[in-house]
Amino acid sequence: MDTLTEYKALLSDIDKLNSAVSLLQWDQRTYIPAGGHAGRAEVLGKLSKMAFELATSDRLGDLIASLEGVDDLPELERASVRVVGRDYRRNKAIPPDLFERFTIARVNSESAWEQSKDSSDFASFAPHLSEMVRYAQQFAELYGYDESPYDALLEEYEPGMTAARLRTIIEPLKAKLVPFLRHLMEDGSAPDTSFLRGSFSIEAQRDLATEALRAIAYDFDTGRMDDTTHPFTIEIGPGDVRVTNRYHEDLILSGLFSALHEGGHALYGQGIPETLRPLGLADGASYGIHESQSRLWENMVGRSLPFWRCFHNKIADAFPALGGRSPEDLCGAANVVQPSLIRVEADEVTYNLHIMLRFELEVALLAGDLDVMGLPDAWRDGMRRYLGVEPTCHADGVLQDVHWSAGLIGYFPSYMLGNLYAAQLYATARRELPDLDKQIEGGRATVLLEWLREKIHHQGRIYEPETLIQRVTGEPPRSTFFVDYVTEKYGRVYSL
């Protein structure tokens, strides 16, 4: 067997183990009976470990090294070796016994967080968070970096991105967004949402969410949608990319937009060519690019008037009480802006402000400029500056997100980048597809999907996110597109 064949076979073995892991995880969060959880954790642990052992095997290291030495490697194979090689070196950077200690500490930290969140008790979680920060600091040193330890962690989620580069994206955004939000709140008139009050059958909501997925051309022959507590999208294997969703009886739009969000992730997964799989390139380019696909379909499409002109019949069929509402009414109600304490409930205008705060705090924690015990004050201060609101308890503040308790530092910026990429991509799509609004209004969202397929989905992990955005939009990632998008849209919705 030649080197390339063996390299692909090994990647394929890892891929198959990961496929089993994905199904075990999907089932764990959808259908597993209560009694199955303990055993499932063991099975998941074993299979994940087997996949990790293959992914960090000396054999894979040798194969990567010898392919790196081949001069005339075709372009795709070269991209594969670059991407797989980077993952390999990162995986190998952490000594197994350190990683095992971290894994145990993380499990303890996560359960401490759960308890602390319930009782809104930061003090008892703080030692765990300090430990997670110390691990992150250690990992950053082991991964290595040029400028800032934060860059070493960011690399996991957004290859090529740095803290410095992020600041150049964030600063102009912040400068526009904070005053715009104030202007909106003080001078704008909020759309009417009174007609959304009521009780809406979960079953009808589920059917409506299915219709929404059909409307954006999610392929149910290579996927499905099931109920869960915290919605997620998961690629189980070739031809099988599944969405999960949840519904609240009193919040009719919540399950609908969450379906569109997950549907956006899933369209990305369904659009990545199988030819990239044997090369380890059959995945999203980054967390940020993945998020751009979910946010584009959820917000740029799903919260647009053309979409509601097409979709308002569906909601009227499902809920006759809403039958008298115009597309404008429904779309308006889907675009309410309200500074609030909780990130996951934030609207398009305020969402990025939550992320900016987390980014600042993460950088400061990692650099040792901020002590964990000082975090709640810094949090309150930031919330006041960016959003004009302040939590009265830690559960609504610094304890609200699971990420830090699991040692995930450097993850949050990808949520913001997703919003910015989405706006930049959508602006480009509208330029290149001048009748896009009409197409969406006519129920032909596939026009947009085909554009995204060609520009983004078909590229898998071939390019780093910045390169990909540059190639598709002709410019490096910038916040201007997002600023233009929200100021135009919300200026209109709020009659500024």
Next chain:
Amino acid sequence: MDTLTEYKALLSDIDKLNSAVSLLQWDQRTYIPAGGHAGRAEVLGKLSKMAFELATSDRLGDLIASLEGVDDLPELERASVRVVGRDYRRNKAIPPDLFERFTIARVNSESAWEQSKDSSDFASFAPHLSEMVRYAQQFAELYGYDESPYDALLEEYEPGMTAARLRTIIEPLKAKLVPFLRHLMEDGSAPDTSFLRGSFSIEAQRDLATEALRAIAYDFDTGRMDDTTHPFTIEIGPGDVRVTNRYHEDLILSGLFSALHEGGHALYGQGIPETLRPLGLADGASYGIHESQSRLWENMVGRSLPFWRCFHNKIADAFPALGGRSPEDLCGAANVVQPSLIRVEADEVTYNLHIMLRFELEVALLAGDLDVMGLPDAWRDGMRRYLGVEPTCHADGVLQDVHWSAGLIGYFPSYMLGNLYAAQLYATARRELPDLDKQIEGGRATVLLEWLREKIHHQGRIYEPETLIQRVTGEPPRSTFFVDYVTEKYGRVYSL
């Protein structure tokens, strides 16, 4: 790590891989989207191979050998080494390249069978069947046997059973059953089933099947029931034993009894203690014993008057049209006897006759006494002798079952043994629990379940099936109990 600890750890690794395989299979037959099948086959192939490699590893062989040499091994550990050692030697008996050739031939044979069955064309399937028989002959020689090559294959499904022993069980059964069936058909009066004609909502049937599982104390906290095409029960892992079921709009009892049948398998799985798992003993004692549990709940309980006295309200709630029917009416309609061509549709009286025929034919094929081309004639002849009916096409005759096409020779007898064991166990249970009928009538089937737990479920694979039956019932497996059961019951139902 001492030998026993390492042995258990290795068995536990195999168990975890098999758990993932089970979930992949369950999903493949319940929720997988159409596009996922091809990829799933690859993942399943890879993980099954990994489990098989561990199960046939030299390390496991060494561990077994050294534990076999330990004089003071505790009883449970000794049972483990006996059972695991036997599996190991059987797995090692087939050279990997022979097994691989067989696997490929089997896949071809199965798809040839599917096509042949559709067109009822035996001739084009015959060469594949001949090949499967040749593989079975080869495997029997490699496994080894004392008397008959058939014994080597039987061992897979019913450890310790032999063809000669089976004949001593079958002959008296046949001698009673064939004339009894004739008597029943000629002199009995069949119960009324006319009120079962109609269209019954699938959803209501599903709810009713769920009620039936609750009625036999299936634990939904460690299991669930989902729709599928061909019902099966599968143990996914500790605390997770799942049932699947299917429904026909015009056959209200079919889905109900299939739920009870699968429920019986699942109660067995749910009753096996976790302490047996690290020893590789957490499984049914044999295919026949497993089938005894499904048949006991499906037939001895589910088709009994005490059960219907308790359950008839449920069916009346689900289907008001049946509200006026007495427990006697409903139970009668569930106990119709009709000699027919298709095994899986056969009633309690005729079912074993189908199996006897298959057993005779399998033995003759394996011994070379019957040529594959002579099979259809032999089939017709046997059906006439045992059941008094003859197929007019191969699809309703020799092509009806999938087993032979997959090289599964020696499997069928476990269906019959299941029926016989069930009757023998139930007779014992009624002797030891004199008010059993009253308990079942009062909705306390758990009394029976607790008895089965103690006698059968808690033993896992510790004993060979014959030993287990002897221990629980005080006698070796015999057909008398079954003969008494059907002659008494159907004599009554048919007013002989």
